[in-house]
Structures are given as C-alpha cells and as structure tokens.
Amino acid sequence: MNARRVVALARVGVAFSFAVRDGDVPRRASSSRPGVVIAPGVARALGDAAGVVAGVVAADMRRREPARRASRSAVESSRATAAIATPRRRAVGMLATTTTTTTTRAIARRDARARAEARGGEATTVRSRARDAASARRRGRGARGIARARDRREEARGRVVASAGTDGDAPAARDPKDYKIATKLAHAKTSVTDPYGASAPPLYQTATFAQPSATENGPYDYTRSGNPTRTQLEEQMANLECADRAFAFSSGMSALMCVTRLVNAGERIVTGDDIYGGTSRLLAQVVPKVGIEVVNVDMNDHDAVRAAIQGGNTTMVMMESPTNPRLQVIDIKAICDMAHEKGALVCVDNSIMCPTFQAPLALGADISMTSATKFIAGHSDVTGGLLACNGEELGKRIYFHQNAEGLHLGPFDCWLALRGLKTMQLRMERQQENAMKLTAWLESHPRVNKVNYPGLKANVGHELQSKQASGAGSIFSFTTGDVEFSKIVVEETKLHKITVSFGGTTSLISLPCFMSHASIPAEVRAARGLPDDLVRISCGIEDADDLLADLQYAFAVAEKRVGKA
Numbered sequence: 001m002n003a004r005r006v007v008a009l010a011r012v013g014v015a016f017s018f019a020v021r022d023g024d025v026p027r028r029a030s031s032s033r034p035g036v037v038i039a040p041g042v043a044r045a046l047g048d049a050a051g052v053v054a055g056v057v058a059a060d061m062r063r064r065e066p067a068r069r070a071s072r073s074a075v076e077s078s079r080a081t082a083a084i085a086t087p088r089r090r091a092v093g094m095l096a097t098t099t100t101t102t103t104t105r106a107i108a109r110r111d112a113r114a115r116a117e118a119r120g121g122e123a124t125t126v127r128s129r130a131r132d133a134a135s136a137r138r139r140g141r142g143a144r145g146i147a148r149a150r151d152r153r154e155e156a157r158g159r160v161v162a163s164a165g166t167d168g169d170a171p172a173a174r175d176p177k178d179y180k181i182a183t184k185l186a187h188a189k190t191s192v193t194d195p196y197g198a199s200a201p202p203l204y205q206t207a208t209f210a211q212p213s214a215t216e217n218g219p220y221d222y223t224r225s226g227n228p229t230r231t232q233l234e235e236q237m238a239n240l241e242c243a244d245r246a247f248a249f250s251s252g253m254s255a256l257m258c259v260t261r262l263v264n265a266g267e268r269i270v271t272g273d274d275i276y277g278g279t280s281r282l283l284a285q286v287v288p289k290v291g292i293e294v295v296n297v298d299m300n301d302h303d304a305v306r307a308a309i310q311g312g313n314t315t316m317v318m319m320e321s322p323t324n325p326r327l328q329v330i331d332i333k334a335i336c337d338m339a340h341e342k343g344a345l346v347c348v349d350n351s352i353m354c355p356t357f358q359a360p361l362a363l364g365a366d367i368s369m370t371s372a373t374k375f376i377a378g379h380s381d382v383t384g385g386l387l388a389c390n391g392e393e394l395g396k397r398i399y400f401h402q403n404a405e406g407l408h409l410g411p412f413d414c415w416l417a418l419r420g421l422k423t424m425q426l427r428m429e430r431q432q433e434n435a436m437k438l439t440a441w442l443e444s445h446p447r448v449n450k451v452n453y454p455g456l457k458a459n460v461g462h463e464l465q466s467k468q469a470s471g472a473g474s475i476f477s478f479t480t481g482d483v484e485f486s487k488i489v490v491e492e493t494k495l496h497k498i499t500v501s502f503g504g505t506t507s508l509i510s511l512p513c514f515m516s517h518a519s520i521p522a523e524v525r526a527a528r529g530l531p532d533d534l535v536r537i538s539c540g541i542e543d544a545d546d547l548l549a550d551l552q553y554a555f556a557v558a559e560k561r562v563g564k565a
C-alpha cells in the first residue's frame with residue numbers, strides 16, 4: 001500500500017496522521033530519516049494494510065542509527081497522541097496530531113540546522129529568533145528593528161530550504177509573501193516574540209513599560225506610542241494589505257480623521273457623493289473648520305472627478321468602493337491615476353471588502369482604510385479602524401498623528417481584532433453566499449424597485465467589481481418605492497436585527513436615511529439620490545434558507561398592511 005493511499009484513507013476526520021515509505025518521500029525529507037509519523041490508532045483504524053506500512057517504517061527506523069533517537073521520540077509522541085484520542089476519534093482513525101506535528105517540526109528544524117551547518121550557512125531556530133529579538137531590543141532597535149532581524153532570518157531560512165529543495169525534485173518551500181489570504185489570516189505574521197510559544201497572541205494590557213535605564217528606551221515605553229499587542233495587529237494588517245506599515249485606531253472614524261490630518265489649511269479634499277454618514281459628517285462639519293475645502297462628486301462621473309481634482313489645490317482624494325449605502329462600484333485605479341496626475345494622495349475606504357476581497361494599494365491607492373468594527377473583528381464587540389500604506393515618509397506622517405493625538409486602538413481591542421481576523425475569510429465567504437441568495441430573491445420580487453449589489457449580473461458595477469475585487473461582499477441595499485413598506489420589512493424581520501453598522505456574524509437590517517446616514521441633511525440626501533425607502537442589509541453567517549424565510553415573512557406582513565405592488 002503506498003503512502004498516498006494511507007493518507008487518503010486517514011482523511012476520515014479533519015485531523016490525520018500519515019505514514020510514508022522511505023522510497024515515497026522526497027529526498028529532502030528522507031535525507032536523514034524516513035520522516036515518519038505512524039500513529040498506532042491510525043494503523044489500527046486503517047487495518048492490516050497500514051499496519052504493513054507501519055512495519056516497514058519501523059524496520060526502516062531501526063536501520064537508521066543517526067535518526068534513531070528522533071524517530072523514537074516521534075513514535076512516542078504519536079503514542080501519547082493516540083492515548084489522548086477519544087474513543088470516537090479512534091474509531092474513525094482521527095487523531096489529535098499536535099504533539100506529533102510539533103515533534104516532526106522540531107526534527108525538521110534540527111535537520112535544517114545540520115544541513116545549514118554543513119553548508120556553512122545560517123540556520124533558524126527558536127532560540128536564535130529569541131536571541132535576535134533580545135539583541136535587537138538591547139540595541140534599542142524597537143519593533144521595526146526586530147522585524148528587520150526577523151526578515152533576515154526568514155530570508156536565511158528560505159535559502160536553507162530552497163537549497164535543500166534542489167537535492168531532488170521536491171517542491172521548494174513557498175515564500176510566505178505568496179501565501180493566499182486565508183493562509184495569511186490563519187498564520188499571523190509578527191515580530192513580537194513570545195517565550196512560551198502561546199498559540200493565541202499575547203495580550204499586553206498595560207499602559208506603561210519599564211525602561212532599561214533613565215536614559216535608554218526599550219522597544220516600548222507607553223501604550224499610546226506603541227504596544228506589542230497593537231504591533232501584532234498592525235503587522236498582520238500590513239501583511240494582509242501587502243503594505244509597508246499599518247496602524248490601528250480607536251475607530252474607523254479616528255482612522256479617517258488621521259487621514260484628513262495629512263491635509264493642510266488651504267488644500268482640497270475630493271470625495272464621493274455616496275459615502276458613509278459619519279465620513280460625510282466629518283468632511284462636512286469638522287474638516288472645513290480648519291480651512292480645508294471639501295468637494296463631493298459622483299465618483300462614477302470621471303469628467304466631474306477630474307475637474308474637481310484639477311480645479312483646486314487638491315492633495316487628498318477619499319473614496320469608498322463599493323459605496324455605503326448604495327453599493328456603487330468606483331473605478332479605483334482610474335481615480336488613483338487622476339489624483340496622482342495632480343500629486344494628490346488617495347485613501348480608499350475598504351471596510352465593505354476588506355483585504356479578503358479587495359487590495360486598494362495594489363490598485364494604486366496610497367492608503368487603505370478599514371473599519372475594524374465590521375468584518376475584521378467580525379463579532380460586533382470592537383470599535384476600531386486600520387490604515388495601511390506604503391512608503392516610509394507617509395508611514396511616519398500617519399504614525400506621528402496616531403501618537404500625537406492619541407488615536408490608537410487599546411490592547412484588548414487589538415487582541416479581539418486579531419482573534420476576529422483568523423476567521424475573517426470563512427465568515428466573509430459565508431456571508432457573501434447568503435447575500436447572493438437573498439439578492440437573487442429580491443431581484444425578482446415585484447415590490448422591489450432596485451437591488452444595489454455588485455454580485456448581481458444585472459448590476460451596473462458588476463463587471464468592474466469582478467475586475468478589481470475577488471468578491472462582491474455581503475452588504476446590499478434595495479428600494480421598495482414606499483417608505484412605510486420598507487419600514488415594515490425592517491421591523492418585521494426576526495433574524496435581521498435593526499442595527500447600524502455591518503460585518504458582524506448576525507444579519508443586520510437598517511433604514512440608512514433614518515439611522516447610519518441620518519446626520520446628512522435631508523436635502524443633501526435627496527440631492528445625492530439617497531432615498532428614504534432604501535433598506536440596507538448586512539448578511540450574517542446564519543443559514544441562508546432561514547434568512548430568506550425571515551425576509552419573505554417580513555415582505556408578506558408589509559404586503560398585508562400596505563398592499564401588493
């Protein structure tokens with residue numbers, strides 16, 4: 001029986017152990033030992049055939065004196081693992097593999113070190129990681145110094161693995177930069193070292209840090225200026241956005257406030273005419289007080305956008321795509337090109353898409369902003385905001401305001417956001433599926449005038465959305481032509497909670513003109529084409545059929561009270 005077959009059979013549960021014959025494994029893995037972990041429970045569950053493989057492997061292990069001790073510890077670990085397996089797990093041949101995986105990794109690390117030493121190269125070990133971080137701290141390099149040290153180590157590790165890979169036709173290790181977003185989310189990238197190898201990010205719930213002496217600073221001194229838990233979130237966000245740096249703020253609004261701080265009196269901000277109510281309030285009622293001019297334009301009217309950018313001292317363009325609440329898709333790259341012609345910066349509010357579906361920096365934006373209150377934290381338990389950017393100079397300017405004005409996100413909220421991030425892709429995909437199902441039903445309902453959702457083929461923004469993003473998200477809005485009808489629908493749903501905001505695990509429903517966008521004066525809303533009967537839904541992770549039934553029920557009640565179309 002060959003190893004692949006054993007693996008396939010062992011995939012009965014979500015966790016599995018595997019067995020390999022020496023001849024079946026790449027040379028890289030077999031150079032000093034067969035790289036074998038055979039769990040007795042698996043062998044039992046798989047029956048005699050796997051037992052034969054185990055026998056072959058065990059004999060092979062005995063033959064290989066240099067690897068004897070490591071192999072034995074692997075077998076012992078797997079025994080321990082088998083011992084803790086529950087009866088049910090044993091019955092299906094499914095074992096908790098943490099112990100064996102850890103042991104295997106330790107063996108792999110030791111091998112890498114031996115190979116590197118043989119080549120006179122540099123090896124990576126946990127201890128050297130801690131050493132680098134400690135020496136970086138001693139030299140007062142702070143978090144970024146530590147990050148650089150880590151990058152050098154990762155490069156060195158890449159060299160070791162890559163050179164090992166050339167031994168045979170084994171695939172080379174994938175560069176972490178090339179990991180897909182789901183992998184990046186599950187394996188947070190951070191320079192923050194933890195001596196205990198905690199699986200969850202360490203939470204530094206502290207305002208101050210002791211300094212080495214009165215005249216020396218450690219990597220952290222005061223949480224407003226920096227905190228290791230915040231560093232973890234900021235580095236992970238930079239990783240997800242493929243940005244040089246990211247910054248965590250106390251809310252999406254404080255992140256946007258910081259963006260406006262990059263604009264001086266006498267300069268112009270150009271923005272859209274369909275934007276979140278809070279952003280609209282900030283730009284209409286706060287920013288002009290310091291002598292900054294704000295011009296709102298229809299971002300899909302490119303002539304108007306160009307005229308607005310060129311017609312004044314424009315230094316910043318602030319846009320959303322898709323927009324909130326009408327889900328209009330704006331051509332990010334085209335707007336960036338227009339702004340850059342004028343030397344202006346572009347900030348894209350990516351709260352509806354997040355890095356899961358859209359990468360504004362790759363499309364040309366200078367700053368990507370995300371309200372962490374929504375999908376990032378994902379459980380309606382945090383308010384936070386994130387900015388990601390490229391370039392040292394811009395990063396310094398943003399950090400200056402984050403620190404100088406105390407706009408930062410607190411450690412515990414950073415920790416919650418880090419936890420939320422791990423499942424963001426799963427949540428967003430499920431929420432999107434639900435949105436597709438609900439909008440498909442709404443689209444054909446006679447009482448619905450218009451459904452705003454770029455996931456629908458009939459939507460004007462569908463093609464552009466497919467080009468610049470990898471998903472349509474889970475927020476949509478629709479009109480019924482009757483405020484009373486819309487109000488009944490909103491109020492009669494049971495699973496859709498009447499709540500401002502979006503991006504939580506629970507489905508939310510709202511009348512934006514009376515809720516999230518109520519701060520925009522009625523006449524301005526009317527001029528911008530924001531109708532009072534607009535209903536916005538943020539799909540949660542519930543079962544799609546239940547959500548659909550909930551909406552169908554609310555529509556039925558509204559039809560009974562107000563009448564059919």
Ligand SMILES: Cc1ncc(COP(=O)(O)O)c(C=O)c1O
Binds near residue numbers: 251252279349373374
């Ligand atoms: C598109 C958009 N951007 C920014 C914000 C502001 O984020 P926060 O509520 O975290 O301050 C919101 C809030 O709803 C939003 O919808």
